[in-house]
Amino acid sequence: MKKNLLYAQSGGVTSVINASAAGVIEAARSYGARIGRTFAARNGIIGVLREDLIDTDLESKAAIAALKHTPGGAFGSCRFKLKPFSEARAQYERLMAVFAAHDIGYFLYNGGNDSADTALKVSEMAAKLGYPLTCVAVPKTIDNDLAVTDNCPGFGSVAKYVATSVLEASLDVESMCESSTKVFVLEVMGRHAGWIAAAAGLAQRPDFDLPLVILFPEIPFEQDKFLARVAHQIKIYGYCTVVVSEGVRDANGHFLSEAGGSDAFGHAQLGGSAPVIAQMITRELKVKHHWAVADYLQRSARHISSKTDLEQAYSVGRVGVDLAIEGRNATMPVIERISDTPYRWQIGVAELKRVANKEKKMPRKFISKDGFGITDACRRYLQPLTLGESPPPYRDGVPDYVRLLRLSVERKLPIYRIEDA
């Protein structure tokens, strides 16, 4: 008995989330005997509530394949948390009505922690309301903080971007430090965990030393200790590269990026931990600085995605469909590491309740004793995730990314306003 499949993207997008979409859609197309049509919700769960569905069957094979080299979320993503059943029963009833109206038997939700929670809630409420649904979460997050899985699709590419950018900018500063900039500060993402900041450590190698100071959200910021370290690096190397996580806080738990309201730094400013650190360096050490904030550039940089990351993102999409077909409700494909060197991995399965609302922190043993760098154990963990290149095709000098047709499925239900939910 054929059922239709519904796929949706959720949370902050990555440079390879569309590879997961391609994995889902290509696998679904190959299951012609079991899966009828393959829909995607526009803008994640919001699109399900609004019955705003896209018919992926109308997209060409070439367009779906091109998703593998296209960043962003091809169907639109969202930041939207479902309320608990007790507060918003109508919301869940609406979801089931949309599933029923379009004969959805399989729901694949592609996201991070919040999305795993959403997928779990949807699967529980479907059971409660008696709607037959197999619900599978497909992992994705640059934050690399999902439980159970060894790593998260999307992270390896950010790690490659950050390590490469830090290496390149350091060589630039190294050239100029005699008579110009002596400290370069790069701000990277990671509000709660230092996984992305840690990736900067991959720019250093045993045979290619760089004077790098990393500021992790896990380590409370101490101005004197930090400045002493930077001054030391300048003395030895002539310059210093500082990588600061957006989530760095002082001993009182205040974000550095909100230092405008804090006595410690004394200047009102517009957010961003890099400018705070940069200004502090020039004020206290009297050396010239430059600073950069990578922001969305780091998570959308498909042009330098990790091939390993890309393959894993595609695989979790495909295996997600396998799990759905097998009726493995409330599960998520996870990446299991078999060995570090050579790096070998496989896709396993986790129960969603072991994943939802958990957060995987970076182990303290991954941060060096002084708190400013990564350990060999961290390097062994991170490096494989950045391996390999898979550049997009270029057209006239710029990547040739695809935009899908995104043709809407005909609506069958009354209009539903999310604002009323």
Next chain:
Amino acid sequence: MKKNLLYAQSGGVTSVINASAAGVIEAARSYGARIGRTFAARNGIIGVLREDLIDTDLESKAAIAALKHTPGGAFGSCRFKLKPFSEARAQYERLMAVFAAHDIGYFLYNGGNDSADTALKVSEMAAKLGYPLTCVAVPKTIDNDLAVTDNCPGFGSVAKYVATSVLEASLDVESMCESSTKVFVLEVMGRHAGWIAAAAGLAQRPDFDLPLVILFPEIPFEQDKFLARVAHQIKIYGYCTVVVSEGVRDANGHFLSEAGGSDAFGHAQLGGSAPVIAQMITRELKVKHHWAVADYLQRSARHISSKTDLEQAYSVGRVGVDLAIEGRNATMPVIERISDTPYRWQIGVAELKRVANKEKKMPRKFISKDGFGITDACRRYLQPLTLGESPPPYRDGVPDYVRLLRLSVERKLPIYRIEDA
């Protein structure tokens, strides 16, 4: 009669300045009958004054070839302007003493406007002081503002980086705008001219529309007009990408990035035009923003250098040596455009006095009438410069850049302190 060649790098480095170095050194090695040894000054003209020279003959053929894929300035660069002869005759006498001590007959100085001026001064003073020297400038600047040459080595790669980053980040925001960020602001370099900002326009194509607003230093910033344009883009597309040059000023000539002290925006802040623009958008339009500052990342991003730019950078290095050998004193190789489509170019020659202390502005006809975008003429000019890819080799997930031995040439003169000059 063999003479030695001295090469030096000057000013802000680029992702391909080392390709020019490779061109110089490989060409010099091929002129064994005319050129004795090939030296490089450490940190530009500073290294000449200090007699701090590097013996490039001790670098392997493979290491010199690897310069073509390595960003930064392999021999060190500098920000240092020679004083006029009338104020600092001793400085010029020192330069000649160093040239004489190391039998330098050819001096190749690789840089931008200031460096062309330095090269011209050195050549004039050599003549005045009776030292036989052929002095050639090798062009380089991401600012693309050198006179005579159609474009400047280093710029095409920044243009490719900016266009690609804007495209990628825009796809990211497009995915999220329904329930999250609606405006993304990217700050790019260009204190005086909007060439780099203009390159963002290449992210748009006739068949791939993006809601892009570019703020050029050439166009005085008008807050109301700008906000109306952004609001319009959000209304039509759901989001907007803003690319702001670091050099944007208001009608009174004040830099936006110094708006901290200005009444117009009213908030003290730490520099950077992106955070000023971003805060303005959220304050006035009540939408969520994200902002990024590319800073050194854009000019050091060898991983996404333009192949055309790379080939041009290498060629001006090689031709620079040809000119030196031919005794074409006080000249500079320039890039001449033969045709736009297909793009064809050749290397020509310019007298240094036509280049030094000139600045090529972006023509007004390259900026659209409304001041927020580029024209077709601009696109025809820019696009060829970004054509082709030439990625570096990777090792363990990160580019495999080279660091030279940089072994010093034995000193023959008394120590000279630049501070005393």
